[in-house]
Amino acid sequence: xxxxxxxxxxxxxxxxxxxxxxxxxxxxxxxxxxxxxxxxxxxxxxxxxxxxxxxxxxxxxxxxxxxxxxxxxxxxxxxxxxxxxxxxxxxxxxxxxxxxxxxxxxxxxxxxxxxxxxxxxxxxxxxxxxxxxxxxxxxxxxxxxxxxxxxxxxxxxxxxxxxxxxxxxxxxxxxxxxxxxxxxxxxxxxxxxxxxxxxxxxxxxxxxxxxxxxxxxxxxxxxxxxxxxxxxxxxxxxxxxxxxxxxxxxxxxxxxxxxxxxxxxxxxxxxxxxxxxxxxxxxxxxxxxxxxxxxxxxxxxxxxxx
Amino acid sequence: xxxxxxxxxxxxxxxxxxxxxxxxxxxxxxxxxxxxxxxxxxxxxxxxxxxxxxxxxxxxxxxxxxxxxxxxxxxxxxxxxxxxxxxxxxxxxxxxxxxxxxxxxxxxxxxxxxxxxxxxxxxxxxxxxxxxxxxxxxxxxxxxxxxxxxxxxxxxxxxxxxxxxxxxxxxxxxxxxxxxxxxxxxxxxxxxxxxxxxxxxxxxxxxxxxxxxxxxxxxxxxxxxxxxxxxxxxxxxxxxxxxxxxxxxxxxxxxxxxxxxxxxxxxxxxxxxxxxxxxxxxxxxxxxxxxxxxxxxxxxxxxxxxxxxxxxxxxxxxxxxxxxxxxxxxxxxxxxxxxxxxxxxxxxxxxxxxxxxxxxxxxxxxxxxxxxxxxxxxxxxxxxxxxxxxxxxxxxxxxxxxxxxxxxxxxxxxxxxxxxxxxxxxxxxxxxxxxxxxxxxxxxxxxxxxxxxxxxxxxxxxxxxxxxxxxxxxxxxxxxxxxxxxxxxxxxxxxxxxxxxxxxxxxxxxxxxxxxxxxxx
Numbered sequence: 001x002x003x004x005x006x007x008x009x010x011x012x013x014x015x016x017x018x019x020x021x022x023x024x025x026x027x028x029x030x031x032x033x034x035x036x037x038x039x040x041x042x043x044x045x046x047x048x049x050x051x052x053x054x055x056x057x058x059x060x061x062x063x064x065x066x067x068x069x070x071x072x073x074x075x076x077x078x079x080x081x082x083x084x085x086x087x088x089x090x091x092x093x094x095x096x097x098x099x100x101x102x103x104x105x106x107x108x109x110x111x112x113x114x115x116x117x118x119x120x121x122x123x124x125x126x127x128x129x130x131x132x133x134x135x136x137x138x139x140x141x142x143x144x145x146x147x148x149x150x151x152x153x154x155x156x157x158x159x160x161x162x163x164x165x166x167x168x169x170x171x172x173x174x175x176x177x178x179x180x181x182x183x184x185x186x187x188x189x190x191x192x193x194x195x196x197x198x199x200x201x202x203x204x205x206x207x208x209x210x211x212x213x214x215x216x217x218x219x220x221x222x223x224x225x226x227x228x229x230x231x232x233x234x235x236x237x238x239x240x241x242x243x244x245x246x247x248x249x250x251x252x253x254x255x256x257x258x259x260x261x262x263x264x265x266x267x268x269x270x271x272x273x274x275x276x277x278x279x280x281x282x283x284x285x286x287x288x289x290x291x292x293x294x295x296x297x298x299x300x301x302x303x304x305x306x
Numbered sequence: 307x308x309x310x311x312x313x314x315x316x317x318x319x320x321x322x323x324x325x326x327x328x329x330x331x332x333x334x335x336x337x338x339x340x341x342x343x344x345x346x347x348x349x350x351x352x353x354x355x356x357x358x359x360x361x362x363x364x365x366x367x368x369x370x371x372x373x374x375x376x377x378x379x380x381x382x383x384x385x386x387x388x389x390x391x392x393x394x395x396x397x398x399x400x401x402x403x404x405x406x407x408x409x410x411x412x413x414x415x416x417x418x419x420x421x422x423x424x425x426x427x428x429x430x431x432x433x434x435x436x437x438x439x440x441x442x443x444x445x446x447x448x449x450x451x452x453x454x455x456x457x458x459x460x461x462x463x464x465x466x467x468x469x470x471x472x473x474x475x476x477x478x479x480x481x482x483x484x485x486x487x488x489x490x491x492x493x494x495x496x497x498x499x500x501x502x503x504x505x506x507x508x509x510x511x512x513x514x515x516x517x518x519x520x521x522x523x524x525x526x527x528x529x530x531x532x533x534x535x536x537x538x539x540x541x542x543x544x545x546x547x548x549x550x551x552x553x554x555x556x557x558x559x560x561x562x563x564x565x566x567x568x569x570x571x572x573x574x575x576x577x578x579x580x581x582x583x584x585x586x587x588x589x590x591x592x593x594x595x596x597x598x599x600x601x602x603x604x605x606x607x608x609x610x611x612x613x614x615x616x617x618x619x620x621x622x623x624x625x626x627x628x629x630x631x632x633x634x635x636x637x638x639x640x641x642x643x644x645x646x647x648x649x650x651x652x653x654x655x656x657x658x659x660x661x662x663x664x665x666x667x668x669x670x671x672x673x674x675x676x677x678x679x680x681x682x683x684x685x686x687x688x689x690x691x692x693x694x695x696x697x698x699x700x701x702x703x704x705x706x707x708x709x710x711x712x713x714x715x716x717x718x719x720x721x722x723x724x725x726x727x728x729x730x731x732x733x734x735x736x737x738x739x740x741x742x743x744x745x746x747x748x749x750x751x752x753x754x755x756x757x758x759x760x761x762x763x764x765x766x767x768x769x770x771x772x773x774x775x776x777x778x779x780x781x782x783x784x785x786x787x788x789x790x791x792x793x794x795x796x797x798x799x800x801x802x803x804x805x806x807x808x809x810x811x812x813x814x815x816x817x818x819x820x821x822x823x824x825x826x827x
Contacts, residue, residue, distance in 0.1 A: 180389040
């Protein structure tokens with residue numbers, strides 16, 4: 001395996017959890033709901049995925065359990081904000097705090113245990129193609145899911161009737177209601193999808209990235225995913241670009257640190273965040289386009305008038 | 307096409323509502339309303355704001371559930387539980403406040419309201435076709451946020467027609483149109499009638515109701531107070547039915563100017579759009595002397611809001627001389643400083659802009675006048691304590707002056723009805739005796755009695771020597787009070803025309819962007 005190939009693989013592994021979590025949040029926000037609990041849902045997914053894989057010995061079962069855990073956790077958020085009409089920002093923050101605390105408690109006995117790693121794909125012949133074989137045909141299943149998810153979300157939002165309805169709900173829930181669109185039900189579904197994605201992203205961390213459990217192992221990735229959604233102007237392909245940029249700079253600065261470049265390591269560690277934000281700010285400079293893609297009802301509670 | 311005939315020969319109406327009642331809390335918005343709409347008729351629903359028109363219509367369409375009463379559709383009883391069900395029965399609705407999605411294209415907007423799932427291309431083609439048949443040209447691929455209000459209305463109507471309804475409900479359709487655009491709409495409606503479709507036409511514009519409608523039902527305070535054939539009535543007799551008594555006629559003495567010094571001037575105001583759906587202003591100049599009222603006409607969304615913000619100081623200008631108040635350059639100073647120069651401003655939106663909804667009237671009074679009337683309302687020297695007693699007495703003075711009806715001594719702004727709050731907000735400024743006042747949509751959504759009082763107050767202020775700018779979409783209002791009328795279109799302001807030389811047709815042309823002099827010949 002060449003150095004180049006190795007770098008590409010690590011970049012993809014670093015980008016995948018951000019991509020998946022951000023795509024989930026994209027769908028949630030396009031429906032007009034702001035769920036700041038991505039970090040919490042992700043970390044719950046990570047600990048659940050690790051635990052189930054540990055007890056059953058199957059990384060796949062762990063992954064499905066993580067998806068379920070994220071979805072269940074987001075259902076709590078949905079019930080509070082959509083049924084009880086609590087403040088979305090406060091509820092999302094609470095969800096993150098709850099997720100970090102609960103996962104630390106659940107995962108206490110797992111600290112230091114070796115985990116179960118999800119097997120990477122291997123196709124005789126294809127995976128062995130020099131330079132591109134491992135990148136295209138030799139990665140972990142969650143990587144392929146993340147790419148399919150990007151295509152799927154882009155297609156769903158902009159090519160299907162259901163996606164159009166979802167965008168309409170996010171643009172103007174009062175009008176949507178007047179047209180007879182079930183606003184609350186659509187938002188519940190979006191929130192659950194977002195939770196499932198965050199759970200899957202968490203599973204990637206504890207089953208692929210570093211197959212073990214460390215307290216607070218998401219280390220802010222949920223927040224980066226949230227920022228990616230905004231800076232990508234709520235568009236799936238820009239999220240993909242942003243996630244990979246972040247992954248590339250993360251890996252790049254690690255290599256630079258290893259080479260001993262005379263820059264403070266704190267600066268280097270903050271570089272991915274800086275670079276991603278700067279680049280995305282630059283591409284979202286077209287204000288008109290950004291505002292047009294911004295879901296107008298984002299974060300506004302919906303109470304039908306009857 | 308006519309309705310079905312029963313055995314005894316009487317015609318079954320297309321829609322019949324019996325004793326419809328809707329209660330919100332303690333308010334009876336609709337109280338035992340009976341309504342019959344026959345096939346192929348344009349039926350007018352008349353009433354002042356708050357008479358219960360919108361509530362009634364929402365119940366017919368399924369957006370609200372009646373507290374009691376029955377609705378029969380083609381002779382059969384129905385409970386219309388949702389707008390989707392209303393649509394499937396054949397009831398289409400064109401809303402007053404459009405229910406369109408700004409960030410979606412016209413075709414996407416139309417697709418959302420259709421129950422069948424056709425591809426967007428098919429929908430776009432059908433929209434074009436219907437648009438051509440009925441004289442409603444639209445571009446299906448245009449983003450709705452970029453369209454004018456008239457174009458948006460066309461989309462609403464096309465969206466409604468695509469569902470092939472038997473009854474079309476139009477809520478105040480002409481309130482956002484120029485007179486010429488309204489004429490085009492009437493042609494479309496008459497054509498629909500000739501095809502046997504029924505139309506329920508909600509309006510408070512009596513002339514157009516007399517011209518267009520076959521029957522009228524008049525509502526007042528949630529009750530039916532009369533049914534008539536509007537073609538046999540006069541506008542005055544219809545108005546009397548709506549209001550319950552005669553309407554005050556504005557007294558307007560001819561303006562007498564002693565000095566012709568401009569009190570407010572705008573010189574070459576240009577401004578870039580501030581958001582995706584905001585309008586750019588292009589080289590706007592105006593100058594008004596004491597004693598006169600300038601009326602600014604225009605269809606909503608042509609830059610009136612932006613002009614108001616620039617004059618009031620909510621948006622500062624780069625060059626100070628762009629806005630001059632009583633001879634002082636004011637383009638770079640804020641709203642309180644402009645008020646201190648003797649200007650007063652009443653914005654369009656009453657709740658949230660003109661007043662803080664959850665604050666009491668005295669607190670709202672203090673918010674707008676804390677700096678201009680510092681000496682009156684703040685005591686204790688550097689401590690700047692709020693003097694509740696002088697605030698209360700000022701509020702009382704305004705309430706008496708403007709005849710504000712309120713339920714409590716010092717209620718929250720949101721507890722007042724629209725008309726009463728507007729009277730208070732205008733009175734709040736008039737109480738200072740400003741030498742310049744700029745009012746945006748002074749009587750929007752205000753009942754006729756309150757509107758007359760507000761207009762008289764503005765005329766009286768001008769005649770006492772102040773300069774008044776009234777921005778309004780209501781042309782009747784502008785003709786009633788203005789000395790000069792100008793029109794805004796696409797962020798440009800036309801030359802102003804003296805009221806004596808102005809006609810409805812000419813202002814309509816100006817609002818449509820035609821040369822101001824075109825209609826004069």
